[in-house]
Amino acid sequence: DKMSFPEQLTFSLGDRAKEKYDVEYTFDDGLQETADKLFRRYKPDYGAIFMMDAETGEVLVYSSYQRDSKVPVNLVKRSTYPAASVFKIITASAAVDRAGVTPSHRIRFNGGNWTLYKRNVMKDRINRWTRTVTLKEAFAKSMNTAFGKLSLKELDPRDLKEYAERFLFNQYIPADFYSQPGSATVPQEKNYHLTEVASGFNRKTQMGPVQGAMIAASIINNGEMVVPYMVQSLYKENGEQAYNGELVSRGEVIGAESARTLQKLMSATVHKGTSRKSFRPLVRSKKYKHLKIGGKTGHLYGTEPKGTVDWFVGYAADDNRKIAISAVLVNKDYWYVKSSFLGQRLIRKAFSEPMQSVSSHP
DSSP states (O other): OOOOOOSEEEEEETTEEEEEEEEEEOOOHHHHHHHHHHHHHHOOSEEEEEEEETTTOBEEEEEEEETTOSSOOOOSSOOOEEOGGGGHHHHHHHHHHTTOOOTTOEEEEOSOSSOOOHHHHSSOOOOTTOEEEEHHHHHHTTOHHHHHHHHHHHOOHHHHHHHHHHTTBTSOOOSSSOOOOBBOOOOSSSSHHHHHHHHTOOTTOEEOHHHHHHHHHHHHTTTEEEOOBOEEEEEETTSOEEEEOOOOEEEESSOHHHHHHHHHHHHHHHHHSTTHHHHHHHHTOGGGTTOEEEEEEEEEEEETTEEEEEEEEEEEEOSSOEEEEEEEEEESSOOOOOHHHHHHHHHHHHTTSOOOOOOSOO
16 A cells, blocks of 8 residues: 555566666656645645546646655555545436436425435425526535436436446556546435435445546546556666557547536536635636636545545646546544645646656656
8 A cells, every 4th residue: 555656667577587677657747746745734634636637648646645654655546435426427427418418407306405315305395495406506516415306307227327337436447557446336226325326425436536537537538538547658778668658548438518518517616616615716817717627526424544535526628738636535533625625726736837747756
């Protein structure tokens, strides 16, 4: 579980002598340093940040922090964090791409925004407490009961399972580094458990920051999912290049038009939804007005490690570059910083100056 990025790799050549290769990584030095400094400044109990180029798959940031640890830890590779409301991206993708639901689609429900009581989600009733919201508002404000109703009214459980797998739940992540796969169990029937999974109100659905960034990257990349890689090149001792990292695409996980619809939903999150306060300085700045920014937050208590999990999964893009970021924090008793604030700071850094060249170590 320790962080390790060797400057040299040694490969066994069978009966021949072992051969050493110098490693060149894809990390952006400025972004990596910013992420590490943010962790050292705010000192969360646990934190992990993963950032990638959404079009090429190049890993830009791989940062992990544990407040009570004196040795480097690797929380980035884990997928033991409840996905929480980040899973609403999957539910919305299925609803838009398979069921043809639009951002203006209206959902009627009873109950609070962030509760999920069986009596409210499983019964169809209209009374003076009934509210109607659009899909866009329900997504931006992360309304659990509304998403539970959406899953019962508009989705077949098989569709939700299919889209969860498209976005790599229960799937191997084929990167050039290890990342534990996320897990999701979608029931076969329309029941209360389905509403829990669809809304993210469920601790058993788990994911990691690598998968989170890949999900966000697919949305801003118009539905195409690319595989992240961190090894840019390998060089022999004589200086000859032996390997060069290249783009690997998993193809289209949702249609391009559906992805653009999801961009509208995720944009609403940072402009009017659950991460608006963290992103307010950025979206109001004239310098970053040209950026296309979107995201999704999530909060739920987890057990590995124990504490309240706080997610931000998002993207930013201009005419020249698309990046995706996933930040997860786990807080035991106190909140030291929000994951959406970390996302905002790294997006600001990414588009404040030209990308720095790759280096031999992070």
